Amino acid sequence: MAELATSVKKVIKSKMFALIMLLAMLTTFMQFGTDGMFLHPINIRTILDMMIITGMLTIGSAMLLISGALDLSMGAVGTMAGMLFAVLLRYYGVHWSVAFLICLALAAMFGVVNAILVNFARFPAFIATLGMAFVAEGVSFLFAGGANISLSDPFMRALATGRFMNNTIPFSILILLVFFIVYGLILSKTKFGRQIYLVGGNPHASRLVGINPRKISFILFINSSMLGAIAGIMFNSRVAAATTLGITERQFFGLIAAILGGVSFGGGTGGLGGAFVGLLIFSAFGNGMFLLGVDSFWNQAMFGMLLLVSMAFDYLRTVGWKNIIGRRSL
Amino acid sequence: MANYVEFNNIKKGFAGVQALDDISFRVEGGRVCALMGENGAGKSTLLKILSGDYIADEGNILIDGKPVVFSSPHGAIKASISVIYQERQLVPGLSVMENIFIEDLPTKGIRIDKAALRSKTQAILNEFELDFSPSEIVGKLSVAHQQMVEIMKAYRRNSNIIAFDEPTAPLSEHEINTLFKVIRKLKSDGKVIIYVSHRMAEIFQISDDIVVLKDGNLVCELKSDETNELELIKAMVGRDIGDTYAELKRNDKIGEVVLEVRHLETDDVHDINLTLRKGEILGFAGLVGAGRTELARAIFAADPIKSGEILLEGKPVRFKSPKDAINAGLALCPEDRKEQGLVLERTISNNVSSAVLSKVRTGPFLSKQKEQKLANDAVKMYSIKTPTIEKQCIELSGGNQQKVILGRWTSEQVVTKVLILDEPTKGIDVGAKAEIYQTVCDFAKAGLAVIFISSELTEVINLADRIIVMAEGRITGTMTRQQATEENVLKLAMHH
Numbered sequence A: 001m002a003e004l005a006t007s008v009k010k011v012i013k014s015k016m017f018a019l020i021m022l023l024a025m026l027t028t029f030m031q032f033g034t035d036g037m038f039l040h041p042i043n044i045r046t047i048l049d050m051m052i053i054t055g056m057l058t059i060g061s062a063m064l065l066i067s068g069a070l071d072l073s074m075g076a077v078g079t080m081a082g083m084l085f086a087v088l089l090r091y092y093g094v095h096w097s098v099a100f101l102i103c104l105a106l107a108a109m110f111g112v113v114n115a116i117l118v119n120f121a122r123f124p125a126f127i128a129t130l131g132m133a134f135v136a137e138g139v140s141f142l143f144a145g146g147a148n149i150s151l152s153d154p155f156m157r158a159l160a161t162g163r164f165m166n167n168t169i170p171f172s173i174l175i176l177l178v179f180f181i182v183y184g185l186i187l188s189k190t191k192f193g194r195q196i197y198l199v200g201g202n203p204h205a206s207r208l209v210g211i212n213p214r215k216i217s218f219i220l221f222i223n224s225s226m227l228g229a230i231a232g233i234m235f236n237s238r239v240a241a242a243t244t245l246g247i248t249e250r251q252f253f254g255l256i257a258a259i260l261g262g263v264s265f266g267g268g269t270g271g272l273g274g275a276f277v278g279l280l281i282f283s284a285f286g287n288g289m290f291l292l293g294v295d296s297f298w299n300q301a302m303f304g305m306l307l308l309v310s311m312a313f314d315y316l317r318t319v320g321w322k323n324i325i326g327r328r329s330l
Numbered sequence B: 001m002a003n004y005v006e007f008n009n010i011k012k013g014f015a016g017v018q019a020l021d022d023i024s025f026r027v028e029g030g031r032v033c034a035l036m037g038e039n040g041a042g043k044s045t046l047l048k049i050l051s052g053d054y055i056a057d058e059g060n061i062l063i064d065g066k067p068v069v070f071s072s073p074h075g076a077i078k079a080s081i082s083v084i085y086q087e088r089q090l091v092p093g094l095s096v097m098e099n100i101f102i103e104d105l106p107t108k109g110i111r112i113d114k115a116a117l118r119s120k121t122q123a124i125l126n127e128f129e130l131d132f133s134p135s136e137i138v139g140k141l142s143v144a145h146q147q148m149v150e151i152m153k154a155y156r157r158n159s160n161i162i163a164f165d166e167p168t169a170p171l172s173e174h175e176i177n178t179l180f181k182v183i184r185k186l187k188s189d190g191k192v193i194i195y196v197s198h199r200m201a202e203i204f205q206i207s208d209d210i211v212v213l214k215d216g217n218l219v220c221e222l223k224s225d226e227t228n229e230l231e232l233i234k235a236m237v238g239r240d241i242g243d244t245y246a247e248l249k250r251n252d253k254i255g256e257v258v259l260e261v262r263h264l265e266t267d268d269v270h271d272i273n274l275t276l277r278k279g280e281i282l283g284f285a286g287l288v289g290a291g292r293t294e295l296a297r298a299i300f301a302a303d304p305i306k307s308g309e310i311l312l313e314g315k316p317v318r319f320k321s322p323k324d325a326i327n328a329g330l331a332l333c334p335e336d337r338k339e340q341g342l343v344l345e346r347t348i349s350n351n352v353s354s355a356v357l358s359k360v361r362t363g364p365f366l367s368k369q370k371e372q373k374l375a376n377d378a379v380k381m382y383s384i385k386t387p388t389i390e391k392q393c394i395e396l397s398g399g400n401q402q403k404v405i406l407g408r409w410t411s412e413q414v415v416t417k418v419l420i421l422d423e424p425t426k427g428i429d430v431g432a433k434a435e436i437y438q439t440v441c442d443f444a445k446a447g448l449a450v451i452f453i454s455s456e457l458t459e460v461i462n463l464a465d466r467i468i469v470m471a472e473g474r475i476t477g478t479m480t481r482q483q484a485t486e487e488n489v490l491k492l493a494m495h496h
Helices: A002-013 A015-033 A041-066 A074-092 A096-119 A125-144 A154-161 A171-189 A191-201 A203-208 A213-239 A251-260 A272-291 A296-319 A321-326 B043-050 B073-078 B096-100 B114-127 B143-157 B173-188 B200-206 B229-237 B292-299 B322-328 B337-341 B348-360 B368-381 B398-409 B430-445 B457-463 B486-493
Strands: B004-014 B017-028 B031-036 B058-063 B066-068 B081-084 B161-165 B192-196 B209-214 B217-223 B257-265 B272-277 B281-286 B307-312 B315-317 B330-333 B418-422 B449-453 B466-471 B474-480
Touching (some): A002 A015, A015 A272, A041 A171, A041 A191, A041 A272, A074 A096, A074 A125, A074 A213, A074 A251, A096 A125, A154 A171, A154 A213, A171 A191, A191 A203, A191 A213, A203 A213, A251 A272, A251 A296, A272 A296, B004 B043, B017 B043, B017 B058, B017 B209, B017 B217, B031 B043, B043 B081, B043 B161, B043 B192, B081 B143, B114 B143, B143 B161, B173 B192, B173 B200, B200 B229, B209 B229, B217 B229, B229 B430, B272 B449, B272 B474, B281 B292, B281 B430, B281 B457, B281 B486, B292 B330, B292 B449, B322 B330, B330 B398, B348 B368, B398 B430, B430 B457, B457 B486, B466 B486, B474 B486
Parallel strands (some): B031 B192, B031 B209, B161 B192, B281 B449, B281 B466, B330 B418
Antiparallel strands (some): B004 B017, B004 B058, B058 B066, B209 B217, B466 B474
């Protein structure tokens, strides 16, 4: 009985519990606020429909954050890849699968450059990837001369917008789930995943136990660029056009979702399970605000506040009220 | 100036642990009071209460009989109290003079009076016999010199009450001597001085009174000239541990040469030649900055080598990274446990398995059972004090953290031939030290070749079979345990 009590206590104190409670509270609030519209199957489908874009960015961001780095170029690289994809299909008649691979290769090159800047030129990841974000943005202007390009490959469109089981469940959400599960397993169950945590926790110590932090960093930067590219191509396929705005701004949605889900900025902590719940909270929040008729200008501010409030709660949960009040100085 | 400080029934608890339980004692001005006890005895907590970092649950502090109340470190400084912690609290990007005078920089109008600042700082530097410039950037100084800056910062405040928390840990003999000179001067000025250290020799050199704490309780108050080392250790650990070194069960079978280094050159060490045999403990003595850590890192391929040869079991090897060195059978327990040894936020189990992740897998996935077995073995073998192997390493005491690192390199999954221990007993209490000495002897018995680096002379010359002395990146002497005395080792260590 006592054992049960302690394990219940442990669950209640866990990060995951707090996240799920937050999601439940948010859902309840939205459900009543919108007179039952929020949990209507059609609305749920709407939420799920768009999740793949932010979801891919969430995975890439979470992996890098855990390793102690970050990639601010993911979104711009995604926009660039999406633009190249449209150009290749429309102007050069390239098959979607070939175009897809070319775009991934281009994105991977950006990842390599990021990794070289961070690991060899010793730039802070923030600066290196911010610089590369502008480079990628510039390149996407060059690809299309600043114009928007329509995109209508039937297969890609089906992949991005198709639904099955009576038009209820989007394909894209299944793809995203598979990605989350595979990446989640890699992160929590494999040697490589453990090495990401160790490097993020203490790069010096991990090098002295025979881990190569540079190798990990290269793999993760290439990975995040490629996930960005997938997100960019999926987005363009959904909206049937490539624009120079693309998913550049959504980059930050991915970061916010990961951080909401308990991936810390300092590296070494968090996981993809939490990041997924973070993604759900973020998506539900955005959709709920829209349903409640909140002015879209307010949306951005609300996202910011959601992030700040949830971080404040997380801080209180881990540090404890007493210690903050009892604390004298920093 | 007949002032004194009195701790009056101080109690302080943290989440169920009584860190200090009803502590009362008095420190007179013009005397040095050593505060002793094993790690976790409550010394640091007491100093934090003195410095205003923590507030006592019960009890108070009296200065000259008057209770003082302050609720922040700032208040403590105003009450003329300075506490110098182990963790340096300096601004690394600022110069020495700016750090020393950080709370009240001399000004000329609205501008900082650089000339006055420089001359005031130079005067203090002269008093401390230090030869770096007042405008040197603190981040570029050695750890030892940074510690001296921290001490000068407190000295400059001219506080009446000064507490030192293990000030000599990063210092070399020479700097310790200067520090003691300063402390003696402060003492003759009638200041109240509280001194925390694990080093026995120092305690008898500098202190007048000794207060021993154990598990948050005050065990006894002694006069330094009326007690001795054995009695003190007994009070600290609560039992008689006898003569540690005489009781060690040593290895007497030294085998063939395992590691040989020829004419090794790096940025920091020059023309290093050495051999290390199976079952041998090779001690490295020297002052801080003599190049011992750098040599260890070079052998382990953590730092690049310029020229020279390393032979392992007779065959030349050229490691590209620590990974190669580990695969060949080398293991390094680094000097700085927190910065280089452990991933503090991870569990004991994760840290033990970190070097052998490939060996704790079933198929492509890490196996929880295999990992836990490894960690449980380490906990058992070194009697690591923890309720569970899932505890984060940050919550362990220094001694237990060291044992986790040892456990990592001696599990059944690693084939360690050469074990390099860099300051394995730094900041560890007496009881745990004795355990680590025996463990090192056991390693030698098991056939490991051990490199033992330590800045504590007594420890190196009593534990090692052979002692290499280094100074300024070069080997200045080699001798056997029988030949070594503190005097001749120190002479070689200060060799120029």
